[in-house]
Structure formats: C-alpha cells, structure tokens
Amino acid sequence: MATFDYDLFVIGGGSGGVRAARVAAAEGARVALAEESRLGGTCVIRGCVPKKLMVFASSYRESFADARAYGWDVADGAFHWDAFQPHLHKELERLEGVYRSLLDTSGVEVFDSRAVLDDPHTIRFANGVTKTAKHILIATGGRPVRPDFPCADLGIVSDDIFDLPELPKSILIVGGGYIACEFACILSGMGVQVTQFYRGAQILRGFDEEARGLIAEMMREHGIDLHVGTNIVDMAPASERPAPDEENQAGMGADVHQMAALQTDARGGDAAARGGPIWVKSTNGHEGVFDHVLFATGRRPNTDKMGLEEAGVKLARGGAVEVDEYSQTSVPSIYAIGDATDRVNLTPVAIREGMAFVETVFKGNPTPVDHDLIPSAVFTQPEFGTVGLTEEQAREDHEIEVYCTSFRPMQTAFAGKPGRVLMKLIVDRDSRKVLGCHIVAPQAGEMIQLAGIAVKMGATKEDFDRTVAVHPTMAEELVTMKTPVRTA
Template sequence: MSEFDYDLFVIGGGSGGVRAARVAAGETGAKVALAEADRYGGTCVIRGCVPKKLMVFASSYSGLPEEAAAYGWDMSLGAFDWDAFSSRMRNELDRLEGVYRNLLDGSGVKMFDARARLKDPHTIELSTGETVTAKHILVATGGRPVRPEMPNADLGIVSDDIFNLETLPKSILIIGGGYIACEFACILAGLGVEVTQYYRGAQILRGFDDEARGLIAESMRDLGVDLHTGTNIVEMSCFRDGDDLEDVSMDAPVEAAQYGMPEEDAPKDGPIKVKATNGRVRVFDQVLFATGRAPNTADMGLEEIGVSLRRGGAIEVDDYSQTAVPSVYAIGDVTDRVNLTPVAIREGMAFVETVFKGNPTPVDHDLIPSAVFTQPEMGTVGMTEEQARDREEVDVYCTSFRPMQSAFAEKTARVLMKLVVSKENRTVLGCHIVAPNAGEIIQLAGVAIKMGATKEDFDRTVAVHPTMSEEIVTMRKPVRTG
C-alpha cells in the first residue's frame, strides 16, 4: 500500500490541470485527486477563450445587413439583446463546466471543491480543513487579470468582469494595447458600445509583426474604435455633480452633464471621470483595465517549501515542468511560459508522459500558431519580420488587398498575407495573416512551417481559387530583402 493518499494531486481545474489529471488516472491507473477553488474549466472555459469567442461571433453580425444589401438582400438590424445573449452564454458555460466534471469523474479522479495550499513537498492543506498527501503535486492554478496601482483603480473592471455585466455600457474606455484589450475593443464596438482605447506604447499588439499590427490598428479605427497610442490614464474618479466640466471634452462618448448627481448618491459603478496623459478629461460609463495578468501563486505555501518563483510570481520550472522541489511540478499560465490554453494542455500531457509513463518528454514551445480575434483576425506562427532580421538575412513576401467578398460590397477593409523566409536555406521562418477567419488559416499553415517547409514547398502547392488564402502560395517575388 502506498505511503501517500494519492499518486498525483492536481491544484487547479483548468484545461491543463484537468487534462493531466484525467489522463494520468485513465491511462496509467494512477490514484489522482484535483482541487479547484472556483469553477471547473478555468480561465479558458469560464472567463476567457470560450465566452470571448462567443462574444466575437455575436459582435460580427452587426455589419451583415450593410454587406448583404450589396448582394441583393434586404435585411434590417434590430437592437442587440445583451440579456438574451448573456443568459444563453452562461448556460453554455455551465454545460461545459459539467462536461469537465464528468470527464474527471469518468476517469476516476477525486474532486475537491476547495482551495489548496502546500504544507510540505507531499502534503496539501484544503480550505475545507482536510489534509491529504500525494507522491507528486501538479500546480496548474493559471493566472488572473490585474489592475494598475493607482487611486480608484477599483472603479474599473477587468476582463473577467466583462462576461458578468448586467447591462452593456453605452461607452467604455479600454486601457491597454495587448490582444485582450484589442479583442474586447472590437467586440464591444461591434455590439454597439462607443469604445475609446488608450495605449501607452507607440503601436498596439507589441511583440507581433509590425506590418500586421499596423493593419489591425487601421482596421480597428475603421470599425469605430477611438484608438489613442502614446496615451495613458493618470487619474480616475466617480463623476459627481459639481465637477469641473470645462475640462471635459465635449466630444466625450458620454455627455458628462447628464450624470450630475449629489456626491452621497454617486454609485461606485456609475460614470467615471478619467484624465489622460495628454491632458484630456473625459467621462465614460465604464473603464476596462486590460493591462496585464499575474500568475495565481499567492498564499500557496510554494516558497515556504522551496519552490522558486520568478519576478511577478511565476513558478520557475525546467524543460519537464519540474520545480526546484522534485515532487512538485507546474504547468500553464502559472509558469508564464507561453500563456495559451493548447500549450497548457500540451504541458499537461508531457508531464504525464514524463512522470507516469516513464517517457521523459520536454515541452516543445517552438513554432506555436496563435490567433488574435480582432476584426479582422490575425493569425501568426513563427518569427516576426523584425525578429528574423535580427537573426539572419531574410526575404519578405507580402501582399495586402481587398478580398472579393468585401470589395464587391464596396468596403475598404483589407487583408494581409506575409511570409518571412530565410535567405540562406529558404525555410519559412514566419507566417502572418490579417483576414477574416485568419485563425482557421494559420492552423494549417502552422503544420507546414512546423515541418520545416521552404518557400519553394509553398510555391509547389496549387492554389485554391478563388480564396483569400491562395495568396500564401502565389507570391513569387519578395517585396523586401536583407
């Protein structure tokens, strides 16, 4: 009989933790338990990828009547019913959480609906008062959105809160320029919210290909997002009767004067007055902070037992997701390696291969395709042009054009197809696509690039015509070299 209660104890019921738990239990016969303090499914299912993508779908319908008219259809757009949509969305998330619970239960995993912390390298204390032991412990607690350290930051919301809004605001200020900020800017604009976005950097989507993110910024402005780069927030407060309106921009998305109210009656979730670094003072129904995320490692007993944390609280692990304490492993966003759901799942599978199947499997973080669900979407895999140029000489193949569907409707929207190619061996180092459904296209391009395809391999592939994606295999001459 084992000296431990469990062979594996997983802390965190998100995609990575659930996959590791059920595969370890179902495929190796290990005795496994899992603790989750909130809802099963984690960030992706409950407050991330899934509800966000549903909102992307919902927001995309707003432009259909105008485009349909060019194709001979007489369509009218009614009002968006947030109550109906959000209720249906919550029901879907409840269903998916049930699926996760059933997968664990069907694999024989013991579930604890409790917060867990580590007492020693093999002992877990639960918020229920129970204490259990395990031969191996896997931390998969994910991350959380953070607010900036400034007075009245609690007046704003973070991305987790978007999905639980009782009503949609008439106007919103989004702070940040990363993919979360840009995705919600497009979503909310598509749902009829007047969106303003401040980003302190020179261009949004830092870390992505410069040409691609430039087109995304242009497209967002065309969508109606009032995007200001080089701009940040310096003050925020509840708007109250008697506030100096002379400094409030008259083009503010919300007419400031309509919010006059006695100070004692001013609700915490009421209109918010914001002062920016450019000196402008404006009033918004809501402010969304999309300024970063932090690993969920606070008060878990990690450092006390010898687990090393990096700056920002991320758990330090080796190539096999093992921490400085041999019995403790960590995967997913809590390690702050590549914070994507499919990566967390891959890391969970590699952990099971290493620890329970006797097949040491390092995690492969190279050439991971990803998508940003703006309108249009951006799909990317491999190096940006800027990253590649810093490493070697490259040929850049790029084209930007109006796709057939929108061009026929006399819309100005453009798409971008781009390949970054090694000048030395002709290997495709990066692919960047800005287009409707770019996420679907980049998945297949990612297969070829992961296999080490050359530009000539792309050239030998016959185009599918007429499509947007055919341009990926028909670009013959580089637009830039060096």
C-alpha cells in the first residue's frame, strides 16, 4: 500500500483552497498548502476586499452635497490617495495574517512557493524539493489578461490599480464587464476623469437588459464618458503619437495639444514610469490622451506550466481545468475548484466547492456542487443585485410575467438628485415561482442576499405578495407590485 507525505495537498492559497485545507484538516487529514504569492488570493489581495474598500472610499464624494441638502453646513472635501492607500495595504496585510494564522491553528503546513505536478501524486516546489499526496486539489484561481495587440503592454490591469503610486487625473477603461464598470465608478468617485470603451452594444453583457440599461444611464449621469460599440484601434506613448488629426480630437480624455502640460504637471515623476501619458485612437476615429489605460477585458485560469496536462489532467480551451459535478478532474487523485475551473467565478462559490470536495473525499458523502440560483452583486454606483434568470433568459423556456418599477427613492428625491432605482421580478405564469430578481439601487448587494433566500427556496409571486412591506424603504416595492408590466 502506497504511503504519502500528505492526505491532501492544496495548490493555491485563496479563499477556496484555504477553506478546503482547513476543513479537511479538521477531519484528521494530513494537509499541506502551497502559495507562490500571498495568502488570501484574488479576493483578499487583488479583488473583492480592496475593491469594496475603494467603493466605500469613492462613495463619499456625493455625501457632502447630500448632507447640505439635508441641512448640514459642510463643504466639499478632497480625496487623498496617499492617505487612503497605506491604510488599504495595512488592512490587506492584516487579513493575510489572519489566513496564515487560521491555517497554522488548523494544522495545515504552508509552503510559500510555486508548486507544480510531476505526476498524479507528486508536487515539486521551485527549489526542486518534492512532496507526495494521496489527493491534490488545484485552487490556483485566475488572473486578468491584456488584449493581444501592439502597445497593449502600456496599459494596466485590475491587479495594478491598488499599487498605483498616485491617482491619475484621467484614465481610459477598456471593457464592459463588472470589473470595468466597478472601477469606472470607483475612480470617477475619487475624482478621476473616466472614459470607458466597450465594443458591445451595452455594458454588463449577460445581465438583465433593463437593469444594465439603467446602470449605463446612471454611470453617464455621474460623469463617466461611456462609449459603447467602441474599441481601441491604435495606442502609443503620447510622446510617440502620430501627428494629431485636428478633426478627431474631441470627446476623449485630454486634448492632445495639452501634452506638454501632462508630461510636466505638478505631480512630477517620470511619465513612462507611471504608465502614461498614453495616446489612444478609437474605432470611431477620435483621439485622446490619458494618464493610464486600464484593460478589463477578461480573465484566464492560472493553470499554465503547472504540469497538469503532463499528469493527465484535461484542460478546456482557455486553460480551465475540466471537472465533473464533484470537482474531480480526468485524473482520479486530482480535483480542482474555483476560478481555475472557470465555472462560476465568485469567491463564495469557490468556498462552497471546497467544502463539497471535502464532503466527497474525506467524509464519504458524495456532494455535487450546486451552481443553481446563485445571488451576486455588481458594485457599481448604484449597485446591482441579481439572482436567477434575466427576463431575456426566462423568455426562452417559460411563459412569464414581468413585474418592474423604476423610481426616485425618497432620500434621493429630497436631495434633488436625478438618480433612480429599479426593482424587478420575473415570474413563471404557470408555477407562479419567482424565476429572477434584479435590483439596481444603493445597497442592492445587501438586498439581493436576502431576496436570494426566497428565490432559492422556490417562493412564488404570491409568497412575495403575502409579505408585509417595510415602509418607507426601497425594497418594499418587491412585495407591493401587483400588476405585471408585460407578459411573454
């Protein structure tokens, strides 16, 4: 009978891998984990946590005007990146320490090293040392990718935002997904002049059409220069730009005639070292100059050069690890969870997948991962909370009723602001089940977490109707909409 150094070896120290390691160790398994970067992974170090802290920071910009509308004698304040950023990194270091402490107290041995596979049971570290394990769990997450065209290396990606030495005065964000839209709102709220390009017809592809349309409208209302059906056709360091086209300079970033001022502005420092200025020409012929160009055009699983295919693990196009419903790969001893599998790339999903893996492998309770009706939030301003089917998806297989309302909430209306919110339910006409719930509003993420419970339980429209409204709130509209706005 083969003997191994460990019962489980986890490659990747993000939320999913750490949870699986800890829970398996609690079952008496001998567990080790390797992480080549920082414990906490994308969520804690480069994603959810620092991004949400930036959302909080950026949201205060409008608070001063709101306070004055409610009778407070306050002046507008200025945002100081050099005051916020050190505090941000201190918090991330604290959380990384928490992760390490949790692993230590759980009895998990941690290797601060890159780890690759030599075979289905052998892990090799960067220094050449090898360890063996009965089971191996791939939890290496994903990373942002740059588009493949000349000079794309001049741009930055989402990982770089948190380490910028100074906040830019202007930025072009390329992409229309949730990461692009969230950072557009964040940076605009911090006082950055934001331009956004998306090559599609509308941002947030795959989400509910009505909701994404309202978010686009509100983003423009907040000063984001959003261009859909638009992409970069050419870019270069501003000092190397082609001769300016006088007819096509308007409407994008800084005027190219302001180049000298941008290169010698009061912030000082070498322009190239801070990523700009960068000259950009768009598909509509317009030209502009930006301090930074942020590419938020997609992510890729971190599975390159790990020895996975050599060990027999099948990878899908794009590098995702192919797994079954129990997160098992084509090699029986190797499993994979989280963004490395490119199923549902959300931190709570990776954690659930890790726990299901432990149930299956170490508790003898085969547990498939449930990816149905997962609530999620997009932290734009206003936020977008969603669970279940969009109206467009529901129309394909169901006869539906759509209950929807859009209005100016009390707090906004009193302050004289134009912002609107949206509450929407998609209902199956036969079963009366609520197939989808979509909320665009401040704190929509908090609301959808609770609404998600009802939808996951199979609540009907009549169940919502029987629930007494909490008044006055925005969310009360979810239980007071009586007449469908349309049927299909």
